[in-house]
Amino acid sequence: MEFCFTTIASGSSGNCIYIGSEKNNLLIDAGISGKKVEQGLATIGVDPSNLNGIFITHEHHDHIKGVGVLARRYRLPIYATPLTWQAIEQMDTIVGDIPQECKQVVQKDKEILINDIVVQPYGIPHDAAEPVAYSFYKNKKKISVATDLGHTNDYIEKNLAESNLILLEANHDIDMLEVGAYPYFLKQRILGSSGHLCNEVAGQILSRLYHPKLEVAILGHLSRENNFPALAYQTVYNELVADDIGLLSSFQLKVAEREGVTDIYQI
Numbered sequence: 001m002e003f004c005f006t007t008i009a010s011g012s013s014g015n016c017i018y019i020g021s022e023k024n025n026l027l028i029d030a031g032i033s034g035k036k037v038e039q040g041l042a043t044i045g046v047d048p049s050n051l052n053g054i055f056i057t058h059e060h061h062d063h064i065k066g067v068g069v070l071a072r073r074y075r076l077p078i079y080a081t082p083l084t085w086q087a088i089e090q091m092d093t094i095v096g097d098i099p100q101e102c103k104q105v106v107q108k109d110k111e112i113l114i115n116d117i118v119v120q121p122y123g124i125p126h127d128a129a130e131p132v133a134y135s136f137y138k139n140k141k142k143i144s145v146a147t148d149l150g151h152t153n154d155y156i157e158k159n160l161a162e163s164n165l166i167l168l169e170a171n172h173d174i175d176m177l178e179v180g181a182y183p184y185f186l187k188q189r190i191l192g193s194s195g196h197l198c199n200e201v202a203g204q205i206l207s208r209l210y211h212p213k214l215e216v217a218i219l220g221h222l223s224r225e226n227n228f229p230a231l232a233y234q235t236v237y238n239e240l241v242a243d244d245i246g247l248l249s250s251f252q253l254k255v256a257e258r259e260g261v262t263d264i265y266q267i
């Protein structure tokens, strides 16, 4: 086993993901309160003072809400792309001050080594300053986390390829979104090429990415208003079955809980 993985929160109202290894306790995003992050970590037996860093995907509220509190309380490194830092600094009412020594910069397509894990950030299309997804490598294992993206392309799918665990966004059901109560501009934003992935497209992407060493695919960042877990699961499952993938026993398809720790995966 190289990695330990779980979601502490995943959805349009807050995201926080944990990746651990022998020498690391990392978070991707902290878009819930600092207290909820601490509670989630306590559930899996991780002391927040042993965190080695938080990797930020982008500056939207549901990804950074607790970052300031955690940075001030634990003085841990926070990694984000240059324009994401600029955007966060302009929104200091959400996160408050982040100590200067905690601010670490990552660049798209430049891997960074954190103890025993190599972290690779890569750009994704989303209506934020400089959003990224991340892949994590340790020995021959790879975990990828990609949420908040309007679409994929060859570059993104190459970065996601050969993962042993993928957390992929399945944000909305198009029909629920279209008949739902959201205002027109917001529907257009979500459906747009820099918005969010719908269930069908998430299924098609997973189908293309499937390979025999993919152990777990977790659907995440579900919309509270325009999706629900059983629908996301079934829609993606149907896409996989259509390509003869869903029936393999060596592969698990899961849906992340919106709040609270989902299953813990050892990869």
Ligand SMILES: [Zn+2]
Binding pocket: 058, 060, 126, 128, 148
């Ligand atoms: Zn976003």
Ligand SMILES: [Zn+2]
Binding pocket: 011, 012, 015, 060, 062, 063, 148, 221
């Ligand atoms: Zn989001």
